[in-house]
Amino acid sequence: GAVVSQHPSRVICKSGTSVKIECRSLDFQATTMFWYRQFPKQSLMLMATSNEGSKATYEQGVEKDKFLINHASLTLSTLTVTSAHPEDSSFYICSAATGLAAFDEQFFGPGTRLTVL
Amino acid sequence: DAKTTQPPSMDCAEGRAANLPCNHSTISGNEYVYWYRQIHSQGPQYIIHGLKNNETNEMASLIITEDRKSSTLILPHATLRDTAVYYCIAHTGDSSYKLIFGSGTRLLVRP
Numbered sequence: 595g596a597v598v599s600q601h602p603s604r605v606i607c608k609s610g611t612s613v614k615i616e617c618r619s620l621d622f623q624a625t626t627m628f629w630y631r632q633f634p635k636q637s638l639m640l641m642a643t644s645n646e647g648s649k650a651t652y653e654q655g656v657e658k659d660k661f662l663i664n665h666a667s668l669t670l671s672t673l674t675v676t677s678a679h680p681e682d683s684s685f686y687i688c689s690a691a692t693g694l695a696a697f698d699e700q701f702f703g704p705g706t707r708l709t710v711l
Numbered sequence: 712d713a714k715t716t717q718p719p720s721m722d723c724a725e726g727r728a729a730n731l732p733c734n735h736s737t738i739s740g741n742e743y744v745y746w747y748r749q750i751h752s753q754g755p756q757y758i759i760h761g762l763k764n765n766e767t768n769e770m771a772s773l774i775i776t777e778d779r780k781s782s783t784l785i786l787p788h789a790t791l792r793d794t795a796v797y798y799c800i801a802h803t804g805d806s807s808y809k810l811i812f813g814s815g816t817r818l819l820v821r822p
Contacts, residue, residue: 598754600754628809628810630812637796637798637812637813637814637815638749638755638812639812640809640810640811640812643809685752687754687755689754689755689810699757699760700757700810701757702747702754702755702756702757703754704753704754705752705753705754707752
């Protein structure tokens with residue numbers, strides 16, 4: 595199956611700093627990428643949907659100025675957590691889809707664990 | 712998307728079949744039943760999907776009732792590596808449409 599990578603896999607940062615997480619589709623072009631957040635012992639929560647070349651669509655309650663999403667190419671989307679605080683500590687997961695088929699499986703990345711001190 | 716209901720946890724013995732139920736009584740005609748699983752601290756993994764007919768692949772079988780209001784994911788010979796949270800999602804299959812994850816079923820495979 596198609597492969598989606600995320601970088602970094604783990605990051606620890608100080609409160610107030612910004613952190614960038616990359617999501618790449620390695621062997622296919624992804625017109626649509628999704629960003630999820632998962633707190634311990636909870637399910638995945640969709641944060642936003644990003645389409646290549648256009649602005650991301652954020653879910654209700656997700657601050658677009660805090661979680662900046664850029665989908666500049668068909669193989670790369672980035673999530674930047676700006677001015678991170680301890681409550682932003684979470685597991686961030688991206689998924690990607692080609693957008694070409696009537697049935698289009700989403701392929702998930704391995705996740706990035708963010709810890710804000 | 713139709714809401715799905717799953718038991719919070721199940722367990723089975725290694726080597727035995729694991730049968731994971733899912734209720735989706737409000738599923739619409741164009742929604743597929745998808746199953747994903749998430750092993751601890753990893754991203755979700757696609758397992759199988761179906762619309763009306765039963766489906767089988769190398770990982771699992773999916774049995775959908777005739778009225779499509781419920782389904783069962785079957786892992787025929789569970790191994791310890793199948794311990795994970797299993798999510799049942801009703802979804803149209805359109806890539807632009809978001810997947811909404813419920814709380815899933817935490818399956819523990821016992822040695």
